[in-house]
Amino acid sequence: MFTTFANTFLGRLSWDALPKDAITRGGAATVVLGAFALVALITFTHRWKWLWKEWLTSQDPKRIGVMYIIVSAVMLLRGLGDVALMRAQQATSVGNSHGILDASHFQQIFSAHGTIMIFFVAMGFLFGLINLVLPLQLGARDVAFPFLNATSFWLFFSGMALVNLSLVIGDFSAAGWLAYPPLSELKFSPTTGVDYWIWSLEISGVGSLLSGINFLITILKMRAPGMTLRKMPMFAWSVMGSMTLVAFAFPILTVTLTLLALDRTIGTHFFTAGGGGNAMMYVNLIWAWGHPEVYILILPAFGIFSEVVPTFSRKPLFGYTSMVWAIWAIVALSFTVWLHHFFTMGAGADVNAFFGIMTAVIAVPTGVKIFNWLFTMYRGRIKFATPMLWFMGFTVMFTIGGVAGVLMSVPAIDYQVHNSLFLVAHFHMMIISGVLFGYFAGLSYWFPKVFGFRLHEGLGKLAFWCWAIGFMLAFTPLYILGLMGATRRLDHYDASLGWQPLFIVAGIGVLFVLAGVGAQVLQLVLSIWQRDQRRDFTGDPWGGRTLEWSVPSPAPVYNFTTLPVVEARDQFWVDKRAGKTAEPRYEDILLPKNTGAGVIIGALAFLVGFGMIWHIYWLALVAVLGIMVAVIVRASDDEPEYILKAKEVEKIDNALHRRKQYI
Amino acid sequence: MSPKVSEHNAHPLSLGKYISGFLGSILLTMTAYMLVTHGSANKAVVVGVLATLAVVQFVVQMVFFLHVGDERKPRWKLLVMFLMLGVVLILVGGSIWVMNDLNYRMMDSPQQMQKYLKSQDSL
Amino acid sequence: MSEVTTLDMSRIEAEATEKTVLGFWAYLMTDCVLFASLFAVYAVLHGNTFGGSNGRELFKLPYVLVETMALLTSSFTCGLAMIAAQKRDRSQVLLWLGVTFLLGLTFLGLELSEFHHMVLDGNSWRRSGFLSSYFTLVGTHGLHITFGLIWMAVISILILKRGFTESMLKRLTLLSLFWHFLDIIWIFIFTIVYLFGSLNI
Numbered sequence: 001m002f003t004t005f006a007n008t009f010l011g012r013l014s015w016d017a018l019p020k021d022a023i024t025r026g027g028a029a030t031v032v033l034g035a036f037a038l039v040a041l042i043t044f045t046h047r048w049k050w051l052w053k054e055w056l057t058s059q060d061p062k063r064i065g066v067m068y069i070i071v072s073a074v075m076l077l078r079g080l081g082d083v084a085l086m087r088a089q090q091a092t093s094v095g096n097s098h099g100i101l102d103a104s105h106f107q108q109i110f111s112a113h114g115t116i117m118i119f120f121v122a123m124g125f126l127f128g129l130i131n132l133v134l135p136l137q138l139g140a141r142d143v144a145f146p147f148l149n150a151t152s153f154w155l156f157f158s159g160m161a162l163v164n165l166s167l168v169i170g171d172f173s174a175a176g177w178l179a180y181p182p183l184s185e186l187k188f189s190p191t192t193g194v195d196y197w198i199w200s201l202e203i204s205g206v207g208s209l210l211s212g213i214n215f216l217i218t219i220l221k222m223r224a225p226g227m228t229l230r231k232m233p234m235f236a237w238s239v240m241g242s243m244t245l246v247a248f249a250f251p252i253l254t255v256t257l258t259l260l261a262l263d264r265t266i267g268t269h270f271f272t273a274g275g276g277g278n279a280m281m282y283v284n285l286i287w288a289w290g291h292p293e294v295y296i297l298i299l300p301a302f303g304i305f306s307e308v309v310p311t312f313s314r315k316p317l318f319g320y321t322s323m324v325w326a327i328w329a330i331v332a333l334s335f336t337v338w339l340h341h342f343f344t345m346g347a348g349a350d351v352n353a354f355f356g357i358m359t360a361v362i363a364v365p366t367g368v369k370i371f372n373w374l375f376t377m378y379r380g381r382i383k384f385a386t387p388m389l390w391f392m393g394f395t396v397m398f399t400i401g402g403v404a405g406v407l408m409s410v411p412a413i414d415y416q417v418h419n420s421l422f423l424v425a426h427f428h429m430m431i432i433s434g435v436l437f438g439y440f441a442g443l444s445y446w447f448p449k450v451f452g453f454r455l456h457e458g459l460g461k462l463a464f465w466c467w468a469i470g471f472m473l474a475f476t477p478l479y480i481l482g483l484m485g486a487t488r489r490l491d492h493y494d495a496s497l498g499w500q501p502l503f504i505v506a507g508i509g510v511l512f513v514l515a516g517v518g519a520q521v522l523q524l525v526l527s528i529w530q531r532d533q534r535r536d537f538t539g540d541p542w543g544g545r546t547l548e549w550s551v552p553s554p555a556p557v558y559n560f561t562t563l564p565v566v567e568a569r570d571q572f573w574v575d576k577r578a579g580k581t582a583e584p585r586y587e588d589i590l591l592p593k594n595t596g597a598g599v600i601i602g603a604l605a606f607l608v609g610f611g612m613i614w615h616i617y618w619l620a621l622v623a624v625l626g627i628m629v630a631v632i633v634r635a636s637d638d639e640p641e642y643i644l645k646a647k648e649v650e651k652i653d654n655a656l657h658r659r660k661q662y663i
Numbered sequence: 664m665s666p667k668v669s670e671h672n673a674h675p676l677s678l679g680k681y682i683s684g685f686l687g688s689i690l691l692t693m694t695a696y697m698l699v700t701h702g703s704a705n706k707a708v709v710v711g712v713l714a715t716l717a718v719v720q721f722v723v724q725m726v727f728f729l730h731v732g733d734e735r736k737p738r739w740k741l742l743v744m745f746l747m748l749g750v751v752l753i754l755v756g757g758s759i760w761v762m763n764d765l766n767y768r769m770m771d772s773p774q775q776m777q778k779y780l781k782s783q784d785s786l
Numbered sequence: 787m788s789e790v791t792t793l794d795m796s797r798i799e800a801e802a803t804e805k806t807v808l809g810f811w812a813y814l815m816t817d818c819v820l821f822a823s824l825f826a827v828y829a830v831l832h833g834n835t836f837g838g839s840n841g842r843e844l845f846k847l848p849y850v851l852v853e854t855m856a857l858l859t860s861s862f863t864c865g866l867a868m869i870a871a872q873k874r875d876r877s878q879v880l881l882w883l884g885v886t887f888l889l890g891l892t893f894l895g896l897e898l899s900e901f902h903h904m905v906l907d908g909n910s911w912r913r914s915g916f917l918s919s920y921f922t923l924v925g926t927h928g929l930h931i932t933f934g935l936i937w938m939a940v941i942s943i944l945i946l947k948r949g950f951t952e953s954m955l956k957r958l959t960l961l962s963l964f965w966h967f968l969d970i971i972w973i974f975i976f977t978i979v980y981l982f983g984s985l986n987i
Contacts, residue, residue: 144809145806214809217805217808217809220739221801244746247815248746248750248819249819251816251817252819252820254820255820255823255827259827259922262911262918262922266911266912267911268918268921268922269834269912269915270827270918270922274836275913275914276835276836277834277915278915281758281762281827281830284761285823288758336753338757339761346765347761347765348764350764351760351761588791635957638951646792678866681865681866681869684865685861685862685865688861689855692851692855692858692973692976695976695981696847696981706985709985710985713981714977716977717973717974717976717977717978721974725970728966729970739808740811743815744815747816750819751818751822754826755825758826758829759829759830
């Protein structure tokens, strides 16, 4: 009787779920000790109240953005840890040696690596940067729906928590970052692994979708007076394109994950090998989402370059109109290429040819963008600050990776290199030199705006070179290996193949990358240590062109004392050249009240996921009801905002401007 | 007196529109229903007519219940709706095209395999 | 906001309503893509009956017609509630909201009964790919209807407690968008699942 009670109450949770060997215990220990250390730090510095009031319940996108970035940076470290393990394995697991990991662990590690990097590093940096920059660039005070924004962050956090919990209790998916059935079905993956994968993505995916809608409406409805779309900064345009993709692609992911979950819980036959299921439909749907996803990530990175290059070339962006058209061409085309991820699944020549042609075509608008950036630099007065270096690295490596992609857009060629290391090298080149370098450029560019002091330039440049060299060393061998026949996800290979030296070079590359990360961490720590000497009192350390540079750094909670009136593109640059200074006017400002409802919804979402993963269905049900109650209570609130009186605004504003007297 | 929200709406709601939409939808639904239960035309035609009736009812309800035509400029709701329709057509149409093509190369029976090989002139 | 302020609260509220309605509309468009994915799955799997029953054998069209009429009528009465809301007529709003609720509940009850009988007869979502996709597509719509009904109940209670304010009008506008959208989705379920299914397409 007790066992039945335990089964209902605890689902399939048991002591067996705890890690049993050295590696998994190491992983679990890291998470547990890390969490413990964080809690201890906050407790001993008596910062719980401050944390709750200033950060966790904040509806200010400038705060929410910082939280996204901190979480993503930590997850980047975890993802890189996975990389180190994989490279070590592939460099040593030859012939008689089986390296440092057994097959099952290796599979979980590459699955976790991809999942974390895409969903909890790239998406997190993306939403973080948008939160920090978009409202300011548009001349707005906030995003369209502040509470939704906060809730999106907590759903993201909840998904991240589940992924990390899998290191402590249970296991993670061993089915790759996209978990194709039949491998991901119950029959072949009976443990909690795939369920952790499903639910962490399902939950954070809802957050992403809500953010997509939020930022889109922000752009449509909250631009400063006079800022027509054609006067909008290019970063904002790129966010508009990206969020359109988010809105229309993420529902596909939600459905696909749900169908897989239904197969695994209530016995449906969507993707099962029998019963009338069709596993290929999963591949079709997941890539119908998956291809737009990569454009969701890259478009804002392009937008960042469109801000960085003009600033550090002291010239306006070349070809603004063609840049906008290129964005929308990419948005439209990104829905027409998804089959190129499964040319080899057996479609006929006509289907493959159509998608192959569309894939080649989608390279064109990107090419337009690269030429426009280069033309922006031409005859400019170039300053090679760190953000500009990230851009330069991007131009070289993204082009190499891009032409590899165009090569694979030909189905006949793709048949040779599909799922080989050639493919792996291609998409890493796109994502790292495109998305990651772009986001690094954005982070180093806007850091002074967010925190009010500058980062150490020398360490930033060192970090770039370590990353660039390391990255080339890590992936050039993979192109060669792929063409030599090496498939992806190999945990062991024959000595006679002669592949080991190339894997060793790749491993050395990762060491350089880790050195680069070390430089970035050092840069951050040192800059914070020296922040008083590094203060920027101008609000405009780089000589920027767009509105975010017109406010003090860090920007006050209300962003602008009065909303700017925009008459031209790069209005701030125009005003600077004209020597225009505005006489400050103060008015009452409506701001959202802090609320813990977003945190609560995130926590309940975590419990839904946990309950579903461990088959503790009563918990999942109670948590779902809890979310419904929280949403109803919040939605019924007629006074979610408060008025910041003009006198208060004046006080804050004067205090910010008084700081300059201390230089 | 503070201006009412609806005064910002250029087109106040009218009972006539809702009644028209309701009657139109009933008519379209009953037509489709009768066609299936009593019709005996060939399948392709029936499918075509049913699809058309559905699309027409979609437009009727969009216009009369959701007031899609009433938006002031800029017509964001309309634009987002057309984008959605584009994505939906590509997703559903594309999936059917792709999956059908994949199924085509799935072996169903030895006889069908022979037939296919013959048509390819291979063996 | 009861305190004295220089802010033009009614203009701010009107702008906020516009923003919220557009945002909710955008959400409804994403929900259309969600349903489109389910339709795509249904299109691909509806022939996979795995030896079990197909649509023609399972669907009872007269029953479905009653369901359809109930939902369509409820969409109309929801419109009547909006007209009453425009006139700020509290009791009319509550009346038509109540009728809409009852019709929606009827629809849901009929659908659940249909599901119940199918499961009892061994035609559950476990039986085949066709039935998995049928239950999920139609069931997702039913789940949306359920949320709509809960929403209707909550709004009615709020109107009873607080009277009919501007923010109530905003909430009711969103609810009516949602409810009309659900009937539009049903047009396609009725046609593609039930009518096509009965013709064995």
